[in-house]
Structure formats: C-alpha cells, structure tokens
Amino acid sequence: MAFTNFEIFALASTTDTGKTVETSPCYLLTVEVIRAKNLRRADIFSHTDCYLMLWLPTASSIHFRTKAVENSKDPVWNETFHFMVQSKVKNVLELSVHDEDNISRDDHLFTVRFDIAGLPLNEKVLMQFKCNPKSRQVCCLEYEVQGKKAQKSKQKLSFMVKGSHEGHHECSLGSDFCISPACQSAFHYVKYKQPTLDVKLPKKDLDYVFGPCAYNREEGSLQAQISSLPTKKKIMLAENNEFSLHVKTEDCQNVLDVRLGYDLCSQEQDFLDKRKKIVAEALKKVLGLERDLQDHEIPVVAIMTVGGSTRSLTALYGSLQGLKKLNIIDCTTYLTGFSGTTWTMANLYKDAYWSQKDLDEQINKTKRDMTKCKANGLSIECLKYYNRQLCQRKQEGQKTSCIDLWGLLIEYLLNDGEDNHKLSDQQQAVNDGQNPLPIYAAINVKENYSTMDFKEWVEFTPYEVGILKYGAYVRTEDFGSEFFMGRLMKKLPETRICYLQGMWSSIFSLNLMYVWNLSHSSEDFWHKWTQDQIVDIGEEDHLPTRAHDQKSHLYTPAGPLSSALRDVITDRLSVAQYHNFLRGLQLDNSYLEQSNFHRWKDTVLDSSSPNQLTQSEEYLSLEDAGFFISTSSAPLLRLERKVDVILHLNYSAGLQTRNLEQTCKYCAEQGIPFPKAVLSEEDKNSLKECYLFEDAENSEAPILLFFPQVNDTFRYYTSPGVKRSESQLKDGKVDLSSDSSPYSTYSMTFHPEEYDRLVKLSEYNILNNQHLILQGLCSAVERKKKVQEIKPSEHRDA
Known part of the structure; x- marks a missing residue:
C-alpha cells in the first residue's frame, strides 16, 4: 500500500494429531504471536499499551489474549497459543489489537481475519499481516444553535473548519427561528492537524464565551481550538440573549470504506x-x-x-x-x-x-x-x-x-x-x-x-x-x-x-500537447515548456538519513510567458470529474519503497511533490x-x-x-x-x-x-x-x-x-x-x- 499501514508478525503451523476421526479429522493449530509494528496511538493523552486477542470460534468459545506491552507502538509479545481444529469446517482465526486503558474502556484498534485452510501440514509459516487502517484518526465536531426568541430580521452565523470534509456551513437566524434547536450540523476533520472552529457572528455582543475560545468583538468572530474541547461531552461555547452555541466532539469509527491494499478483492x-x-x-x-x-x-x-x-x-x-x-x-x-x-x-x-x-x-x-x-x-x-x-x-x-x-x-x-x-x-x-x-x-x-x-x-x-x-x-x-x-x-x-x-471515450479531453505529439515524432520542444523546473539541492551532512528519506528540491516557478504557453498547450476542453475517494488520505513515509507503488510510479510529482498527488484533490479528473x-x-x-x-x-x-x-x-x-x-x-x-x-x-x-x-x-x-x-x-x-x-x-x-x-x-x-x-x-x-x-x-x- 502507498498509505500508512500496520503490520502483525506471527508464526503458524498445523500438526496432525494422529487421532483421525472418520468424518472430521482434527489438527493442532499452533500460533506464536511475535510482534506488531507501527501501531497508531488510540488517544493523545497516553502511549499505546497494546495486547492482541485471538479468537477461533470453531475451536473454542474462549478469547485468548497476550500480555499488554506498555508505551510502545512496536510491541513484542512472543506468546504461543494452541487450538484443536477440524479440517472439514471453515476455520477463520481473528487477531484483534487493543489498547489497554485503566480508566475507560479499552480501545479496539483493528482486527485481522485469517482463514487457516491455506496453512501447510506439519510446517511452520511466518505470516505478516499488513492491516492497513488506516491513515489518521478522523473526528466529528457537532454543533447546534439554539434560539431564545424570534428574530425580526434574518441574520447568519457562518461556521468553518479548514481542512474538514464539509469545510463551511451557514446557519440563518430568521423570523422562523424559535426556541427549539434551529440549526445543527457537523464537521469531519483530521484529529492531529490542530484544527480550529471559526464562527462569524451577527454584529451583536456575546454575553458568555467558553474558556478555550478567542472572541474578537470588533470583527464579530469566534475561534476555538478543537483539540482543547472536551471529548464526548456537549458544552455551550457561547451565548447572548438571542441564541446559544453548543458543540460536541467525538472520535469516528476506524472502519474504512476505501479498501487499501494491492491484493484482489x-x-x-x-x-x-x-x-x-x-x-x-x-x-x-x-x-x-x-x-x-x-x-x-x-x-x-x-x-x-x-x-x-x-x-x-x-x-x-x-x-x-x-x-x-x-x-x-x-x-x-x-x-x-x-x-x-x-x-x-x-x-x-x-x-x-x-x-x-x-x-x-x-x-x-x-x-x-x-x-x-x-x-x-x-x-x-x-x-x-x-x-x-x-x-x-x-x-x-x-x-x-x-x-x-x-x-x-x-x-x-x-x-x-x-x-x-x-x-x-x-x-x-x-x-x-x-x-x-x-x-x-x-x-x-x-x-x-x-x-x-x-x-x-x-x-x-x-x-x-x-x-x-x-x-x-x-x-x-x-x-x-x-x-x-x-x-x-x-x-x-x-x-x-x-x-x-x-x-x-472522452474525445473532449484532448489538448494541443496531445495533437502535437500525435503528429510529430519528437515532443522535446513543447514538452520542455510544460515541465516543472525541479532540481536537487545540497544538504548538511549532520542530519541523519534513512532509506526512504527524499532529497530536498528547489522548485522554480515558470515565468509569465512560459506559464501562459503551458496553460494553452496543456488545457483540456473538458474532463470527467468525480468525487475523489482518496481525498484526505496520508501517504506512508516510505511510500516510494512500496514495490507496487513504484511499479506504476511514472509522474513528475511522485518523487518531488507528494503533497500534490491525488489525495490532496477534491475531484478525480478522468x-x-x-x-x-x-x-x-x-x-x-x-x-x-x-x-x-x-x-x-x-x-x-x-x-x-x-x-x-x-x-x-x-x-x-x-x-x-x-x-x-x-x-x-x-x-x-x-x-x-x-x-x-x-x-x-x-x-x-x-x-x-x-x-x-x-x-x-x-x-x-x-x-x-x-x-x-x-x-x-x-x-x-x-x-x-x-x-x-x-x-x-x-x-x-x-x-x-x-x-x-x-x-x-x-x-x-x-x-x-x-x-x-x-x-x-x-x-x-x-x-x-x-x-x-x-x-x-x-x-x-x-
């Protein structure tokens, strides 16, 4: 995968018990759970204290678990478990990773389901599960505006969370604004990007503002650091004699609707x-x-x-x-x-x-x-x-x-x-x-x-x-x-x-560059006008380097003439645009080393400008x-x-x-x-x-x-x-x-x-x-x- 992923390493083997039953021969399944790598943090207040649970319902009604390894995103367990399994039933082993918490309920990070039918008999196999969740944690900010009295004229509250899925909302305070909740909605945002809620208010003073908020009386604006707000608790953020603003933040479930992985579905x-x-x-x-x-x-x-x-x-x-x-x-x-x-x-x-x-x-x-x-x-x-x-x-x-x-x-x-x-x-x-x-x-x-x-x-x-x-x-x-x-x-x-x-078959997507290439054997002349000018620059040797680190690049924007020419010869009459299902996903820091990514890596931005790749776009252009x-x-x-x-x-x-x-x-x-x-x-x-x-x-x-x-x-x-x-x-x-x-x-x-x-x-x-x-x-x-x-x-x- 090109996106952030997690891995579990385990040794598994099946052994003939020697006790053959005519209708359902049994085998001994041995699973040695070795380690996990690159686990995400379940919350921002503590490091992960992860344990792994094993469940094979066709063999046992008991959920087995490893010890919890404290303060580690790369826990090592080295624990062995045994199951007596029947070969003629469907045996799917579930491996689930949890973060132990002494105060609240343990966080469930993810589960791997593995069909053991493919395991060879009497042979130990090292299994490496790339569990792919999952990019970063997504949270939801719910807000609700409650009216206290009818409004004589329409006024608007404008809400914005930069980088969220929704981006911007507006709420009208009009003549139909009554005491019941009149406006409620939500923003979905990346938890660790330090997002802020910006509210543009009607030109009226607020009587109350909650502590983590910054209120600009002259501009009629309110700003709140979302990370400072309590989780899973509805609070009043601000109010005056006409309305009150309530908010609540919650973590979203980590179940992805985008399948990440190069295997066939x-x-x-x-x-x-x-x-x-x-x-x-x-x-x-x-x-x-x-x-x-x-x-x-x-x-x-x-x-x-x-x-x-x-x-x-x-x-x-x-x-x-x-x-x-x-x-x-x-x-x-x-x-x-x-x-x-x-x-x-x-x-x-x-x-x-x-x-x-x-x-x-x-x-x-x-x-x-x-x-x-x-x-x-x-x-x-x-x-x-x-x-x-x-x-x-x-x-x-x-x-x-x-x-x-x-x-x-x-x-x-x-x-x-x-x-x-x-x-x-x-x-x-x-x-x-x-x-x-x-x-x-x-x-x-x-x-x-x-x-x-x-x-x-x-x-x-x-x-x-x-x-x-x-x-x-x-x-x-x-x-x-x-x-x-x-x-x-x-x-x-x-x-x-x-x-x-x-x-x-979008015939309207052609541009002058394509026409030129189709009619000439050499495209070098026009191609140089459409390329970004990017060169490697030197770095100080005292910085440690890793295999997946990229070199620093110097990007020089084109001049007015080159930019105008580039716009003309690369402009398409039209493309089909669909909502981008990759929007917001994060590239893993070693994405260039992924063999499958490298197999199809053939664009000028892959190595030099990963921030401009498709995950940053709102729409696919097909x-x-x-x-x-x-x-x-x-x-x-x-x-x-x-x-x-x-x-x-x-x-x-x-x-x-x-x-x-x-x-x-x-x-x-x-x-x-x-x-x-x-x-x-x-x-x-x-x-x-x-x-x-x-x-x-x-x-x-x-x-x-x-x-x-x-x-x-x-x-x-x-x-x-x-x-x-x-x-x-x-x-x-x-x-x-x-x-x-x-x-x-x-x-x-x-x-x-x-x-x-x-x-x-x-x-x-x-x-x-x-x-x-x-x-x-x-x-x-x-x-x-x-x-x-x-x-x-x-x-x-x-």
Missing part, C-alpha cells in the same frame, strides 16, 4: 475460483488434452482490446464471434477495454450469459444502431431530455460537463431509449464465473500537466473502482460518492453506465486512456492477476504498431515484465494478421498474441481455406486506412454492407490464426508446468 478471488473450473474444461477440449489440468497448470488468459470509436465497437463483435467459434472465450479469464470497445462490453454484459449464447442477435441489434440516422440525436426532444438528465445529475451532487453530454449521445447511439444499466449490475454476469471479468481502463490526469508528465491508471470492474498506483479501491456502487480520509461521508446514487462510457497510450493492458499487468497470455486486439487508426511499441517502451521503463515485441521493417510495411511474442528468458512476461487490424488474406478468402469467387471479391475489399475510409474514428454511421464487412473481417482474422492462438495456449500450459517443477512451493496458497 474477495469478490474477484471468488470469481477466479469459479472461472478456473470453466477455463480448465475449455482448455482440455480446445488443446485436445488427455487428462484434466491441475490448478497450477491452468494459465490466466486475457482478451485486451484497443479502442477506436464505432470502428472498434463493430470490430470487437467480429473478433469475439471468431473466438467463440473456436471455443476460446471460455478459455479466457479477463476482457479489458477502453474508448469504443467499452461500448461493446457494456452492451454484452447486460446479458448475464452472453458468452454462452450465439452473438448473432447482439451483432444484428448493434447493426441497427450503427446504420440508423443519428440526426434525431440532436432534435429538440432529445436536447430537452439531455438537459433534464444533466440537471438531475447535478442535483444528485455530481459535477457535469460536456463529457456527460457526450455520454448521453452515446446512450442514444447504442439504445432505443433511456438506459438505466449501471456498472455494478454486471456482477450478475460474473458471479458464477460464467463470463470473463470485464475491466474498463481510464487515466486520472491533473490540470496544467500533459499526460507525459502526470497520469495515473484507473480500473473499473463490476466489483470495484481503484487507482493502481495507490492500491486504493472502492465498491463500484460507491464510486462518485463523497469520501474523506477513507470514510464514505455522503452516498450518492450510482452513476448510470452511459456517463462512464462518455468518460472512457479521461480516455488513449490520450496516453492506446491500450487497456495496465490492469492485466498487475502482479496479483498473474496473466499468462494476452490476446491483443488492435482497432486503432493510423500506424497499427504504435500502441504496441509504446506499451513495450512503457513497461521497460517501469520494470514491468512484458515481451519484446519487435517487428521487422518488412512486417511493418506489410502487416500480417497475427504475431506471437514470447520472452523465453522471463517467465513472468505474458505471452502476447498481437492482432493488428489489417485486410490481408481476407481479400481472397471468405473463410479459412475457402477462396472467393469472382462475384465475392468486392466483399473482400475493406478499406481501413485511406483518407476516404468509411471506418474513420469520427464516423458514427455505417452503411449495412460496411458494417457487415468489418465484422466478417475481424472474425476471419481470428479464425485464420487458430494455430497461433493454440500455440500460445500450449506454450502457457507448458510454462506453468515447468515453473511448478522448479519452484513447487510457490504454488501453495498460504
């Missing part, structure tokens, strides 16, 4: 368990294997698509049709997309069993949408509908932009009416492992920075939305809601998927990943997904190898295992339908099958091995690249025959390269077997 892990059975059966059939594959021999296969508006929308249907005819879809675990391919994916996953059915119905339905007149999308009736929808979205608490209008246009393009489908609805299509798990890719950008200098990969699944670099995820249902310090503060309605489709690299591969390159084979389906315009070369370069710079996909000049000038790339020296690099969008042998064959007749030759002429091509990225309508030809071409290119696909799958299976032979212990789940 439990729902995806459950999906993988179910999908693995389907994949194993399909691979056995497709590869003609004589025996079932063992778990460690089953490769993770992914379909990775590249966007391109309606061209990619249409072509993906053809590719999937070909993969289905070869029974390859059932061999795959993931399907990723961005831009136009997300339109196809969103349509497919409305059907919970789409991959088990013939795709002809879906293809024909989309054909009707692609060939219909689009002029009605800008009719008066449609414009009124768009306005109502955007107003409703704004009322729900979301920011709106032309990206949202684009999403509504996509809704019209792909549907016959309003589409209330949401991303979380797609859980129904994967909960039984019946389809590949869909993953939608986007990037988070920053104002006044090009994507060369700042971009962060964001992934969307039916289960979670998260930013890869930080290892921070929220439930898909909660994406777009208001968060603070990892807590869900205000639940907003889940966004309809059409708005996400607008963001995933756009089409194609404004960085036209690929949806990033989610598949997470180590935790262990992808072995990638089917790279390319539908981009222009140079077909551009995004592949960019991906190879990016992975090399980031140290991400990826095959060296090098094509000869001859191949670049005359591309084939498919290429297989494999890094024999690095088994962690996935096997890559690259399908450029070309019209090669399809010109002469209707299907593999079946030549076209003279009358059929016209159907083989699919113009993909000329200036007059009907398949331009900006083409929103196809003629029926144009649509059919693109679907058939994409299907044919898959079918005609069945041998290469099977070769890649066979290589992956053999590689998995070899890895098991060399390192058998690495395939144990522990």
Whole structure:
C-alpha cells in the first residue's frame, strides 16, 4: 500500500494429531504471536499499551489474549497459543489489537481475519499481516444553535473548519427561528492537524464565551481550538440573549470504506475460483488434452482490446464471434477495454450469459444502431431530455460537463431509449464465473500537466473502482460518492453506465500537447515548456538519513510567458470529474519503497511533490486512456492477476504498431515484465494478421498474441481455406486506412454492407490464426508446468 499501514508478525503451523476421526479429522493449530509494528496511538493523552486477542470460534468459545506491552507502538509479545481444529469446517482465526486503558474502556484498534485452510501440514509459516487502517484518526465536531426568541430580521452565523470534509456551513437566524434547536450540523476533520472552529457572528455582543475560545468583538468572530474541547461531552461555547452555541466532539469509527491494499478483492478471488473450473474444461477440449489440468497448470488468459470509436465497437463483435467459434472465450479469464470497445462490453454484459449464447442477435441489434440516422440525436426532444438528465445529475451532487453530454449521445447511439444499466449490475454476469471479468481502463490526469508528465491508471470492474498506483479501491456502487480520509461521508446514487462510457471515450479531453505529439515524432520542444523546473539541492551532512528519506528540491516557478504557453498547450476542453475517494488520505513515509507503488510510479510529482498527488484533490479528473497510450493492458499487468497470455486486439487508426511499441517502451521503463515485441521493417510495411511474442528468458512476461487490424488474406478468402469467387471479391475489399475510409474514428454511421464487412473481417482474422492462438495456449500450459517443477512451493496458497 502507498498509505500508512500496520503490520502483525506471527508464526503458524498445523500438526496432525494422529487421532483421525472418520468424518472430521482434527489438527493442532499452533500460533506464536511475535510482534506488531507501527501501531497508531488510540488517544493523545497516553502511549499505546497494546495486547492482541485471538479468537477461533470453531475451536473454542474462549478469547485468548497476550500480555499488554506498555508505551510502545512496536510491541513484542512472543506468546504461543494452541487450538484443536477440524479440517472439514471453515476455520477463520481473528487477531484483534487493543489498547489497554485503566480508566475507560479499552480501545479496539483493528482486527485481522485469517482463514487457516491455506496453512501447510506439519510446517511452520511466518505470516505478516499488513492491516492497513488506516491513515489518521478522523473526528466529528457537532454543533447546534439554539434560539431564545424570534428574530425580526434574518441574520447568519457562518461556521468553518479548514481542512474538514464539509469545510463551511451557514446557519440563518430568521423570523422562523424559535426556541427549539434551529440549526445543527457537523464537521469531519483530521484529529492531529490542530484544527480550529471559526464562527462569524451577527454584529451583536456575546454575553458568555467558553474558556478555550478567542472572541474578537470588533470583527464579530469566534475561534476555538478543537483539540482543547472536551471529548464526548456537549458544552455551550457561547451565548447572548438571542441564541446559544453548543458543540460536541467525538472520535469516528476506524472502519474504512476505501479498501487499501494491492491484493484482489474477495469478490474477484471468488470469481477466479469459479472461472478456473470453466477455463480448465475449455482448455482440455480446445488443446485436445488427455487428462484434466491441475490448478497450477491452468494459465490466466486475457482478451485486451484497443479502442477506436464505432470502428472498434463493430470490430470487437467480429473478433469475439471468431473466438467463440473456436471455443476460446471460455478459455479466457479477463476482457479489458477502453474508448469504443467499452461500448461493446457494456452492451454484452447486460446479458448475464452472453458468452454462452450465439452473438448473432447482439451483432444484428448493434447493426441497427450503427446504420440508423443519428440526426434525431440532436432534435429538440432529445436536447430537452439531455438537459433534464444533466440537471438531475447535478442535483444528485455530481459535477457535469460536456463529457456527460457526450455520454448521453452515446446512450442514444447504442439504445432505443433511456438506459438505466449501471456498472455494478454486471456482477450478475460474473458471479458464477460464467463470463470473463470485464475491466474498463481510464487515466486520472491533473490540470496544467500533459499526460507525459502526470497520469495515473484507473480500473473499473463490476466489483470495484481503484487507482493502481495507490492500491486504493472502492465498491463500484460507491464510486462518485463523497469520501474523506477513507470514510464514505455522503452516498450518492450510482452513476448510470452511459456517463462512464462518455468518460472512457472522452474525445473532449484532448489538448494541443496531445495533437502535437500525435503528429510529430519528437515532443522535446513543447514538452520542455510544460515541465516543472525541479532540481536537487545540497544538504548538511549532520542530519541523519534513512532509506526512504527524499532529497530536498528547489522548485522554480515558470515565468509569465512560459506559464501562459503551458496553460494553452496543456488545457483540456473538458474532463470527467468525480468525487475523489482518496481525498484526505496520508501517504506512508516510505511510500516510494512500496514495490507496487513504484511499479506504476511514472509522474513528475511522485518523487518531488507528494503533497500534490491525488489525495490532496477534491475531484478525480478522468479521461480516455488513449490520450496516453492506446491500450487497456495496465490492469492485466498487475502482479496479483498473474496473466499468462494476452490476446491483443488492435482497432486503432493510423500506424497499427504504435500502441504496441509504446506499451513495450512503457513497461521497460517501469520494470514491468512484458515481451519484446519487435517487428521487422518488412512486417511493418506489410502487416500480417497475427504475431506471437514470447520472452523465453522471463517467465513472468505474458505471452502476447498481437492482432493488428489489417485486410490481408481476407481479400481472397471468405473463410479459412475457402477462396472467393469472382462475384465475392468486392466483399473482400475493406478499406481501413485511406483518407476516404468509411471506418474513420469520427464516423458514427455505417452503411449495412460496411458494417457487415468489418465484422466478417475481424472474425476471419481470428479464425485464420487458430494455430497461433493454440500455440500460445500450449506454450502457457507448458510454462506453468515447468515453473511448478522448479519452484513447487510457490504454488501453495498460504
């Protein structure tokens, strides 16, 4: 994790008791609790006196506990506990850490729940739990204004707590102000930031002010140090003959609504368990294997698509049709997309069993949408509908932009009416492992920075939305809601998927920098105008240094001309803005040493300006990943997904190898295992339908099958091995690249025959390269077997 985390170290082992019971053999579980590191303080008045409690309800009704270690955030216990467990029941051991308190109730810091099923028999295992709570303590300041008599004129009290989630409140004292509580609300703030409550009062003197407050009679303002206020006790802060102000502070619960950690969520892990059975059966059939594959021999296969508006929308249907005819879809675990391919994916996953059915119905339905007149999308009736929808979205608490209008246009393009489908609805299509798990890719950008200098990969699944670099995820249902310090503060309605489709394919997010890079091979000239000038400066040697300490930097702001030029060439027409679920979280002081953070660390601010990273922003600024690299591969390159084979389906315009070369370069710079996909000049000038790339020296690099969008042998064959007749030759002429091509990225309508030809071409290119696909799958299976032979212990789940 990139954020502050806690760790527990323990040794655990299970031992055969030798007393086998026919229906429920028993084992002796031994747990030696060693130590914990970097525990937070439960309160500001004393250091932690922590103990650890162990509870295994399937083995004992007793809660066991260690001794309390006084005044230590790194307690060492070295205590051993034993449990008699049954192997045929679900045994989940709970380890909870508490701070002992002689005056009040002990503080419960956090609990780890560990399934012991993965422990090997008769072998001791060192377990290290990174418990991630949790950033810093969040507190709540409640205030209440009580009126004493009716007011003749309206007056306002203004409340502010800088750095809090709410920021600012106002309370009106008007003619309806009566003796009952007229105004009450709350601020959520970081406990240890020494926050203050600032109150702007009506121009009337106060008769009473509580001790820790500073009252400025001339300005009519009141300021209170919140840390000086008593906890869990309602007090009167100030009053006069018209009203009184009461406040109360409390600690908030430490349960986070943001999941911190780089592991896959439990729902995806459950999906993988179910999908693995389907994949194993399909691979056995497709590869003609004589025996079932063992778990460690089953490769993770992914379909990775590249966007391109309606061209990619249409072509993906053809590719999937070909993969289905070869029974390859059932061999795959993931399907990723961005831009136009997300339109196809969103349509497919409305059907919970789409991959088990013939795709002809879906293809024909989309054909009707692609060939219909689009002029009605800008009719008066449609414009009124768009306005109502955007107003409703704004009322729900979301920011709106032309990206949202684009999403509504996509809704019209792909549907016959309003589409209330949401991303979380797609859980129904994967909960039984019946389809590949869909993953939608986007990037988070920053104002006044090009994507060369700042971009962060964001992934969307039916289960979670998260930013890869930080290892921070929220439930898909909660994406777009208001968060603070990892807590869900205000639940907003889940966004309809059409708005996400607008963001995933946000053509309005381009800037002059992107246009320049697209049309020139060298970006150095303009890039130097957009970069911050940051240099290392010397430090005195007498200061102690640690491995994670950063060097001091000198930041020099740009001059007026450079600033103006930078604003022009990096300004985007619009981005999709959603409430930032990372807002307020704190980076751990050794965040740069986190291997997963470092894997995706590629922005100019990561090392030099951590205070300006995403956790400080109120909103995420999301756009089409194609404004960085036209690929949806990033989610598949997470180590935790262990992808072995990638089917790279390319539908981009222009140079077909551009995004592949960019991906190879990016992975090399980031140290991400990826095959060296090098094509000869001859191949670049005359591309084939498919290429297989494999890094024999690095088994962690996935096997890559690259399908450029070309019209090669399809010109002469209707299907593999079946030549076209003279009358059929016209159907083989699919113009993909000329200036007059009907398949331009900006083409929103196809003629029926144009649509059919693109679907058939994409299907044919898959079918005609069945041998290469099977070769890649066979290589992956053999590689998995070899890895098991060399390192058998690495395939144990522990």
